[in-house]
Amino acid sequence: MPAADVVLLPLCIGLGLVGVVVALIAFTRGRRGRALQGLAFAVGVVALYLTGLLRLVWDAVVAVVRWATGNVFDLTAWIGFGALALAVVLWVVGGIVARRTRRRTKAEAADAKGQPRVGTGPAAPAGRAPAKAQPAGRAPAQKPAQDDDMAEIEALLKSRGIQ
Structure with a gap:
């Protein structure tokens, strides 16, 4: 046995x-x-x-x-564990950088098309749409501050022609 x-x-x-x-x-x-x-x-x-x-x-x-x-x-094994830990950290940081770069690229593409930037970070004020020409004699209506999600939804609806 x-x-x-x-x-x-x-x-x-x-x-x-x-x-x-x-x-x-x-x-x-x-x-x-x-x-x-x-x-x-x-x-x-x-x-x-x-x-x-x-x-x-x-x-x-x-x-x-x-x-x-x-x-x-074993010193070689500990060096290997350190290299493995470094690889994991680099992988995670690379994912974060790629995600931010993708957002920035989309925002730059929207600027090139003349569309308003919505929810892309500090460059775009939260909840504000670009100023439109107001008819003479009327004061612009003051909109309450919105969060990024609502501004993003509003911009999507406007891009599809829905008011």
Whole structure:
């Protein structure tokens, strides 16, 4: 019997018995669904052992533990972890910069077309549309301050010809 089986077989038997006991307790209390779930747990643990999948998980855990203990005092591994952390930070910062650049590019394209800039940052005042020529004799109506979302919706409606 391999060393893994010495640990896994009693573990599976114990977990299977726990599942059966939980199923019996749930069944006596009238909880049929929970009883079926406990039985499924007991059968599932035994099935994992019989198919060899539990051995596969065991081997993976052992490999990860060996790898981790071997790399604790390895300078090369720590340099690699530092490089990996740097790569993650650069990836996140690059995404943020790309998102801001895309917004700025859209705003510059809107300026080139003569459309009002809406919700693009400090260059565009929030909630203000470009000044239109007012008929003589009428004072311009003072609009209440709007948030960026409403100004953006308003600009979209105006661009589609909806007042």
